Amino acid sequence: MSRFLSLEAQSLAPYTPGEQPQDQSYCKLNTNESPFPPSPAVLRAINRAEIGKLNLYPDPDCSLLLDAAAAVYELKAENIIPGNGSDEILSFAFRAFCGAGKPCAFADVTYGFYRTWAKLYGLDANIIPLREDFTLAVDDYMDFPGTIFIANPNAPTGLALPRSEIQRLLDADPNRVVVVDEAYVDFGAESCVPMLYRYDNLLVVQTLSKSRSLAGARLGFGFGSPALIEDLNRVKYSHNPYNINRLTMASGAAALRDRAYFEACCASVQAAREWTREELEALGASVLPSRANFLFVKLPGIGGHELYARLKEQGVLVRHFSAPRTQDFIRVTVGSMEQMQTFMDAFTRIAEEVG
Amino acid sequence: MSRFLSLEAQSLAPYTPGEQPQDQSYCKLNTNESPFPPSPAVLRAINRAEIGKLNLYPDPDCSLLLDAAAAVYELKAENIIPGNGSDEILSFAFRAFCGAGKPCAFADVTYGFYRTWAKLYGLDANIIPLREDFTLAVDDYMDFPGTIFIANPNAPTGLALPRSEIQRLLDADPNRVVVVDEAYVDFGAESCVPMLYRYDNLLVVQTLSKSRSLAGARLGFGFGSPALIEDLNRVKYSHNPYNINRLTMASGAAALRDRAYFEACCASVQAAREWTREELEALGASVLPSRANFLFVKLPGIGGHELYARLKEQGVLVRHFSAPRTQDFIRVTVGSMEQMQTFMDAFTRIAEEVG
Numbered sequence: 047m048s049r050f051l052s053l054e055a056q057s058l059a060p061y062t063p064g065e066q067p068q069d070q071s072y073c074k075l076n077t078n079e080s081p082f083p084p085s086p087a088v089l090r091a092i093n094r095a096e097i098g099k100l101n102l103y104p105d106p107d108c109s110l111l112l113d114a115a116a117a118v119y120e121l122k123a124e125n126i127i128p129g130n131g132s133d134e135i136l137s138f139a140f141r142a143f144c145g146a147g148k149p150c151a152f153a154d155v156t157y158g159f160y161r162t163w164a165k166l167y168g169l170d171a172n173i174i175p176l177r178e179d180f181t182l183a184v185d186d187y188m189d190f191p192g193t194i195f196i197a198n199p200n201a202p203t204g205l206a207l208p209r210s211e212i213q214r215l216l217d218a219d220p221n222r223v224v225v226v227d228e229a230y231v232d233f234g235a236e237s238c239v240p241m242l243y244r245y246d247n248l249l250v251v252q253t254l255s256k257s258r259s260l261a262g263a264r265l266g267f268g269f270g271s272p273a274l275i276e277d278l279n280r281v282k283y284s285h286n287p288y289n290i291n292r293l294t295m296a297s298g299a300a301a302l303r304d305r306a307y308f309e310a311c312c313a314s315v316q317a318a319r320e321w322t323r324e325e326l327e328a329l330g331a332s333v334l335p336s337r338a339n340f341l342f343v344k345l346p347g348i349g350g351h352e353l354y355a356r357l358k359e360q361g362v363l364v365r366h367f368s369a370p371r372t373q374d375f376i377r378v379t380v381g382s383m384e385q386m387q388t389f390m391d392a393f394t395r396i397a398e399e400v401g
Numbered sequence: 402m403s404r405f406l407s408l409e410a411q412s413l414a415p416y417t418p419g420e421q422p423q424d425q426s427y428c429k430l431n432t433n434e435s436p437f438p439p440s441p442a443v444l445r446a447i448n449r450a451e452i453g454k455l456n457l458y459p460d461p462d463c464s465l466l467l468d469a470a471a472a473v474y475e476l477k478a479e480n481i482i483p484g485n486g487s488d489e490i491l492s493f494a495f496r497a498f499c500g501a502g503k504p505c506a507f508a509d510v511t512y513g514f515y516r517t518w519a520k521l522y523g524l525d526a527n528i529i530p531l532r533e534d535f536t537l538a539v540d541d542y543m544d545f546p547g548t549i550f551i552a553n554p555n556a557p558t559g560l561a562l563p564r565s566e567i568q569r570l571l572d573a574d575p576n577r578v579v580v581v582d583e584a585y586v587d588f589g590a591e592s593c594v595p596m597l598y599r600y601d602n603l604l605v606v607q608t609l610s611k612s613r614s615l616a617g618a619r620l621g622f623g624f625g626s627p628a629l630i631e632d633l634n635r636v637k638y639s640h641n642p643y644n645i646n647r648l649t650m651a652s653g654a655a656a657l658r659d660r661a662y663f664e665a666c667c668a669s670v671q672a673a674r675e676w677t678r679e680e681l682e683a684l685g686a687s688v689l690p691s692r693a694n695f696l697f698v699k700l701p702g703i704g705g706h707e708l709y710a711r712l713k714e715q716g717v718l719v720r721h722f723s724a725p726r727t728q729d730f731i732r733v734t735v736g737s738m739e740q741m742q743t744f745m746d747a748f749t750r751i752a753e754e755v756g
Contacts, residue, residue: 047635048628050548050578050602052500054522060638063461080456089452092648097447100652101435101614106418130485133641145407166639167409193405223405247405259456262647273403280402283415284521286488292617293447293648297455 059165061158064365072363073381073388078201078230078340080259081381082314084297085307088260091300092293104292111290114299115267119239124272127279128298130289132229132253132266136195137163138281139249139268143223144169149192153182155371157197157227176203176371180334180342184211188218197227199235202367202377204336206235216245223274225249230338232257232312233319233380239269246271249278256339257312258301265290265298315339319380325390329397341378345393347400350375360392414520416513419720427718428736428743433556433585433695435614436736437669439652440662443615446655447648459647466645469654470622474594479627482634483653485644487584487608487621491550492518493636494604494623498578499524504547508537510726512552512582531558531726535689535697539566543573552582554590557722557732559691561590571600578629580604584621585693587612587667588674588735594624601626611694612667613656620645620653670694674735680745684752696733700748702755705730715747 047056064077112123119126129135140163144150149170152160164171174186180203187194194215199206215224226238228250238250249270255261268278282289290298301308323333323341332344345353350373354366357376365377378389402411419432467478474481484490495518499505504525507515511531519526529541535558542549549570554561570579581593583605593605604625610616623633637644645653656663678688678696687699700708705728709721712731720732733744 048601048626048632049576050498050629051632051635052496052498052503054500055497055632055635058635058639060635061642062638063458063642066458066460066462068460068464074457077458079458082456083453084455088455089449092447092452094444097444097652098438100439100443100617101437102429103418103421103432103434103610103616104619105421105423107421109423130641130646131643133643137640141407142410143405143407145409148407162639221404246403255458261458261643262455264459264643264646271403274405277403277406277410280406280413280415281410283417284413284517285492286485287416287418288486288488288616288619291485291619291646291649293652294646297452297648 054168057165059162061162065363067363072361073385074363075379075381075385075389076363076365078256078379079261080256080311081385082259082311084259085301085304087300087304088297091296096292096296100292103288104290104295106287108290108295111295111299114302118302118305119269121239121242121269125242125269125275127268127275127282128290129266129268131255131264132227132251133159134289135251135266135268135278136227137166138278139225139251140164140167140169141281142277143193143225150195151187151190151192152195153200155180155203155369157201160195180205182207184215187215191222193223193225195225195227197229199230199336199338201230201338202340202365202372202375203334203342204338204340205334206337209236209238209241212238213241216241216248220247223247223249225251227251229253230256233337233339234316235337242269242271246273249274254298254301258308259311260297260301263294263297265294315380318383318386321383322380322386322390326393329394330401331397339380341380342375343378344375345397345400348396349373353396356396357392360395362389362392409523412520414517416517420718422718427716428740429718430734430736430740430744431718431720433611433734434616435611435666436740437614437666439614440656440659442655442659443652446651451647451651455647458643459645459650461642463645463650466650466654469657473657473660474624476594476597476624480597480624480630482623482630482637483645484621484623486610486619487582487606488514489644490606490621490623490633491582492521493633494580494606495519495522495524496636497632498548505550506542506545506547507550508555510535510558510724512556515550535560537562539570542570546577548578548580550580550582552584554585554691554693556585556693557695557720557727557730558689558697559693559695560689561692564591564593564596567593568596571596571603575602578602578604580606582606584608585611588692588694589671590692597624597626601628604629609653609656613663614666615652615656618649618652620649670735673738673741676738677735677741677745681748684749685756686752694735696735697730698733699730700752700755703751704728708751711751712747715750717744717747
């Protein structure tokens with residue numbers, strides 16, 4: 047920290063991303079990436095002609111990308127804002143819909159970045175504990191007089207709410223925004239996108255980092271009423287208007303259009319998830335019923351950090367969260383069947399030593 | 402605007418980027434892009450192998466890119482932070498080094514986004530008028546007790562300060578940060594980068610959008626002491642840690658390493674600039690002595706907006722700023738000699754009609 051740092055910046059609580067070793071020597075199951083390369087359509091979209099135009103600014107309105115997304119999500123372009131990853135959209139949402147007199151609420155166990163953004167904008171954050179079994183009870187939010195952020199499926203638990211539960215929240219108070227962070231929705235949960243035409247207080251956030259194999263391109267979307275999207279654009283144009291580069295725009299449009307590849311990738315991850323879950327339970331591990339591309343796993347007789355460390359010794363990288371409620375667990379990304387076999391081999395050795 | 406917008410977001414003053422018509426039918430001299438495609442090394446860097454890895458997150462620390470930049474700028478990696486365009490770095494700098502008790506100062510005629518960021522962070526902004534001839538007198542900032550932002554060369558004037566003048570500001574008060582925005586420095590001005598080892602209160606911001614032909618890839622840098630860079634990373638990790646995507650990282654490293662191409666592009670733009678300036682003056686236009694890749698031009702007998710509109714009718718797009726001090730001028734990006742010939746043909750017709 048320099049002696050020049052503002053008081054506001056001193057009070058920040060920066061986020062710590064998962065380890066990203068650059069040597070690729072690990073079986074890497076720690077940051078919920080797709081095990082599959084992007085659609086071949088992305089390779090075709092990033093051609094010499096597209097690279098040759100990099101001297102020109104991208105379209106700040108991202109029209110071609112919005113058209114592709116509108117077709118896939120059955121929305122209008124005015125319902126969509128793209129971001130440099132869904133993180134950027136979430137950051138804009140915290141600024142647009144929270145502030146003085148507009149507090150925010152989210153779960154105690156959820157995406158850790160929500161706390162960071164609340165700090166970034168100096169917000170009054172209401173941390174509402176999940177129930178004992180890690181489920182989120184929407185009744186706990188019914189009377190909250192501010193903006194609600196719900197990851198659905200939730201991270202790192204993988205548990206999902208049905209759309210009807212979100213609908214109860216939206217109906218309970220039409221004068222507050224509910225932000226549903228659907229980063230992992232494509233792996234088996236119900237999306238709230240079909241409710242967008244009925245609720246102008248609903249913002250849905252999605253990403254192409256997981257189910258569309260584009261974590262390296264950085265692209266996410268916010269979906270909402272034209273007025274909510276206009277509000278988010280107000281923040282975008284106050285921070286960084288040219289936030290989506292040309293090659294990401296072309297990659298995203300191509301990936302969105304290749305529905306068959308997307309569906310095959312999602313089905314493969316779900317099959318690998320269910321196989322892994324059964325294997326883990328056969329070894330005596332507890333596994334939450336996940337609708338995401340990761341599993342939240344506890345093995346009796348060993349702490350989460352120890353389990354993480356012993357897997358790492360065997361070349362398998364998973365993620366551990368050290369907060370009291372999550373410290374007994376590890377979060378394991380669901381990769382390819384080959385990766386999950388490697389993971390299970392290592393896990394089995396540990397379970398045999400512990401058991 | 403929705404009924405959900407926070408008070409803080411209501412008070413924003415979003416930036417309006419230059420027109421970006423997507424049909425490419427104009428001779429486009431309005432957003433200071435390079436007329437040249439990126440280095441051929443960029444085409445080689447964006448290969449199938451690199452695109453095939455887009456399913457994996459980029460390195461949030463950007464190590465390979467920092468190494469390339471460190472070699473080119475003769476700094477250490479710890480002196481450098483990359484951003485999603487230099488706009489993002491400037492936004493981070495406003496948050497890191499300004500706030501309660503730390504006001505900011507900048508010129509009345511300069512990059513218009515400074516006002517927007519000051520609003521975004523609710524800052525006390527001191528707008529210090531340029532002198533009558535559009536020069537910036539550092540004496541006007543000597544006693545200012547906060548963070549100073551100077552575009553050097555300045556936009557839209559193109560005028561540059563010598564490094565020794567910035568040094569006077571740095572010496573005058575070692576307890577305030579001076580941010581020097583060198584977006585256009587490669588076209589003939591003196592960079593402050595060589596002073597970084599002597600001044601821990603200096604932050605230099607550069608971009609690859611202009612002289613490195615990568616506006617479409619979105620990449621800029623902040624250069625400063627390790628403590629200043631740590632402060633900026635504190636903001637980055639509170640907003641969007643994976644801010645640089647894989648293909649931009651590869652493009653940027655390749656472009657930085659191709660010094661010969663970079664120098665040839667800069668020399669070509671400077672030659673076209675001086676030719677255009679002489680032609681304009683021969684027609685009776687006033688042209689400020691520019692060290693940037695644009696010219697700030699006034700033609701007696703016609704207002705700036707009228708001049709902009711009549712050039713646009715002839716298919717030449719330039720930029721007009723409607724504030725009182727700039728309304729008589731247009732800002733003309735210096736493109737290729739062929740583009741400048743097209744511009745001069747159109748300008749000559751207008752000058753003959755007016756004169």
